[in-house]
Amino acid sequence: MRELISRIYESLFYNSGYKLIFDSLYDEGGIMNGYNTMLLIFLITPIVVFSYFYFIYKKPLATFMTWMYWLIGNFILVFGITYFVIRQRLFSTTNNELLNAYTDVTTGYASYANQFLIYVSLYNALLSLIVAFLFSIIAKHFSKQFIHLPF
Amino acid sequence: MARKLYIFGIGGTGSRVIKAFTFLLASGVKLSKEFDTVIPIIIDPDISNGDLNRTKTILKLYQEIQNEIHKPYKFFSQKLKTINELTDNSSDVNPEYYHFKLEGVEDNTFGEYIGFNSLSSNFKDEKDDKSFIKLLYSDKNLQSKLDVGFKGHPNMGTVVLNQFTTSENFNNFANTFADGDVIFIINSIFGGTGAAGYPLLLKNLRSNNKDIPRIDKIRIAPIGAFTMLPYFALDNKDEIDAESFEQKTVSAIDYYNRTILKQNQIDIQYFIGNKGNTNFEEYSVGGVGQKNRAHFFELVGALSIFNFTKHITDVIENNEDNEYQRSNTKVREFGINEFNENGIIFQNLDTESRELFAFHLTKLKLFSEYLDKRLYKALGKARWTKGKGKFMQLIKAQKNKYSPLDKEYFNSPEYKNQVKNFLNFFEEWLSEMESNNPAFAPFNEIKDDNAFDIIVGNELSDKKGFEIVDTINNELIEEQDIRNTNDLKHSTLIKLFDKSLDRALKENNILTKKQN
Numbered sequence A: 001m002r003e004l005i006s007r008i009y010e011s012l013f014y015n016s017g018y019k020l021i022f023d024s025l026y027d028e029g030g031i032m033n034g035y036n037t038m039l040l041i042f043l044i045t046p047i048v049v050f051s052y053f054y055f056i057y058k059k060p061l062a063t064f065m066t067w068m069y070w071l072i073g074n075f076i077l078v079f080g081i082t083y084f085v086i087r088q089r090l091f092s093t094t095n096n097e098l099l100n101a102y103t104d105v106t107t108g109y110a111s112y113a114n115q116f117l118i119y120v121s122l123y124n125a126l127l128s129l130i131v132a133f134l135f136s137i138i139a140k141h142f143s144k145q146f147i148h149l150p151f
Numbered sequence B: 001m002a003r004k005l006y007i008f009g010i011g012g013t014g015s016r017v018i019k020a021f022t023f024l025l026a027s028g029v030k031l032s033k034e035f036d037t038v039i040p041i042i043i044d045p046d047i048s049n050g051d052l053n054r055t056k057t058i059l060k061l062y063q064e065i066q067n068e069i070h071k072p073y074k075f076f077s078q079k080l081k082t083i084n085e086l087t088d089n090s091s092d093v094n095p096e097y098y099h100f101k102l103e104g105v106e107d108n109t110f111g112e113y114i115g116f117n118s119l120s121s122n123f124k125d126e127k128d129d130k131s132f133i134k135l136l137y138s139d140k141n142l143q144s145k146l147d148v149g150f151k152g153h154p155n156m157g158t159v160v161l162n163q164f165t166t167s168e169n170f171n172n173f174a175n176t177f178a179d180g181d182v183i184f185i186i187n188s189i190f191g192g193t194g195a196a197g198y199p200l201l202l203k204n205l206r207s208n209n210k211d212i213p214r215i216d217k218i219r220i221a222p223i224g225a226f227t228m229l230p231y232f233a234l235d236n237k238d239e240i241d242a243e244s245f246e247q248k249t250v251s252a253i254d255y256y257n258r259t260i261l262k263q264n265q266i267d268i269q270y271f272i273g274n275k276g277n278t279n280f281e282e283y284s285v286g287g288v289g290q291k292n293r294a295h296f297f298e299l300v301g302a303l304s305i306f307n308f309t310k311h312i313t314d315v316i317e318n319n320e321d322n323e324y325q326r327s328n329t330k331v332r333e334f335g336i337n338e339f340n341e342n343g344i345i346f347q348n349l350d351t352e353s354r355e356l357f358a359f360h361l362t363k364l365k366l367f368s369e370y371l372d373k374r375l376y377k378a379l380g381k382a383r384w385t386k387g388k389g390k391f392m393q394l395i396k397a398q399k400n401k402y403s404p405l406d407k408e409y410f411n412s413p414e415y416k417n418q419v420k421n422f423l424n425f426f427e428e429w430l431s432e433m434e435s436n437n438p439a440f441a442p443f444n445e446i447k448d449d450n451a452f453d454i455i456v457g458n459e460l461s462d463k464k465g466f467e468i469v470d471t472i473n474n475e476l477i478e479e480q481d482i483r484n485t486n487d488l489k490h491s492t493l494i495k496l497f498d499k500s501l502d503r504a505l506k507e508n509n510i511l512t513k514k515q516n
Helices: A002-013 A016-027 A034-055 A064-091 A096-103 A109-142 B011-027 B050-066 B083-088 B129-136 B139-143 B154-166 B168-176 B193-205 B242-261 B296-310 B351-373 B390-394 B413-435 B448-453 B467-476 B491-507
Strands: B003-010 B035-043 B182-188 B223-228 B268-272 B316-318 B324-326 B330-333
Touching (some): A002 A034, A002 A109, A016 A034, A016 A064, A034 A064, A034 A109, A096 A109, B003 B011, B003 B193, B003 B296, B011 B035, B011 B050, B011 B182, B011 B193, B011 B223, B011 B296, B011 B351, B011 B413, B035 B050, B035 B168, B035 B193, B050 B413, B083 B168, B129 B139, B154 B168, B154 B193, B182 B193, B182 B296, B193 B223, B193 B242, B223 B296, B268 B296, B296 B351, B351 B413, B351 B448, B351 B491, B413 B491, B448 B467, B467 B491
Parallel strands (some): B003 B035, B003 B182, B182 B223, B268 B330
Antiparallel strands (some): B316 B324
């Protein structure tokens, strides 16, 4: 399972020149390693956000654009959560070799890690859009207020 | 036992009280459970009378709307029928059937009606009938055209209205009268039609005239009456002299006392008036021009009908053979707890009156305000207004998902000509009462975002608007009970708002019993 989840990210981002970063994400934290954490972020956040939208939010004249704004809000939220959680993971690593690599500017690890954080957060946010959309298609049928959204 | 309530509204006051009564029924105020049908009957010779025609239109609209609601809750729940519908068992909604017309009044003067010119003037043989008639009626009376009523002359009304009880209309009324049915009469004491018509009608109802079908049932039936004492003056003086209103009242009251009240001919007599009032109406000798502003006292007249049906068992006593007998006449007047110069509000009323109608009237007012101020925002956006789009009509989709209350419905002639039209009359009625004296002004001007501040003296500490109604509408639109329309056009709209406004007011503790 862990292998499967890591492929979601490594198939796009793996760079053997910065192997330590990817090993850290895979190995550290046990079942809640970096990759599993990112998966949970892009799965749970849109479910929570859109559960609130469909079952608690009470703006009866909400339109398709309202739903879109919530989708964008979800995107920003997932981006932000992913960025800060994974940033914490990477730069507070227990892997001394990785810590030393960050310190040594010539390795380029610190610069790569910062760039990687932005791209992987964007990627996670995009994945969350798919989840949000699929969840919306199901949840709307149980919603009293927004059975007509997104369509 | 299912009872029928026959309401005879005599003259302009009769029409206006029936109008007020109709609005209260539309708002959901109900008669006691045993009354399943109300039959309003307007007696007025003035067929072009503005008040009469307005009331007939409102009654027609009420019926048309009610006929398009499947099992109504509170709004429009009381059945209204005409005598013709009972007699012919038809569902034909014709406003003319509410109006009992008189024969021979349209093109005749009073003199022509009584055949004055054909009377003898032979004083030698003591057959000088003409001179005798001239003792009772002036030349002006004799030349007076009858098509606009009796112009405040009950002595003329008494003669002309006498034909009523031998008319086909009255026969039809009598033929439909059943055990347990009750009668209520509305009149003014200072006019011509009402002042004459009430004692005449009552005399016939309590008679032993075997020519009247089912007279044995009718003569012992409970009968209530609401009599309006003078409550307005006129801004001019000609054929009708408003200064004579109080004088006429004194004479008429004396007559009523002797012949009606002391004889226990009526079971409960309601009175209301406003002595020394300076409330002026535009002068009009009947016809289209007689379209008085609605008055709070007419609303009180409508309340008296509910009071009468509520206390129906008070007027009936069972004797040993278990046949009911009438008790002594009770006389009731209306009072308020305090007078407010800015206009009477709900808080000024006694508890019983307030509990009877304040909540319901507020609901209907909010319904009207919503359609006026909020619908255009919600239409096409709120879930409860989302109908099937053209694309979805091509494919099979969940039936419950789509609301029948879409743009097509709100643009339909049925909605505009029936529901919106009825509510326009309702708003006009409220507005007229507010501008009258004493004013009845229980409602604030509201906007979309503070709709629930609608009741004067009962404004909420935090602003709550029509958004609440849309939220509740969205929740309720799926309910089978509301969706089950039986193909009746207005069923979903009326029942949806009936329930949602009920809930909105209760959840915000507006006019709930706690507040009373």
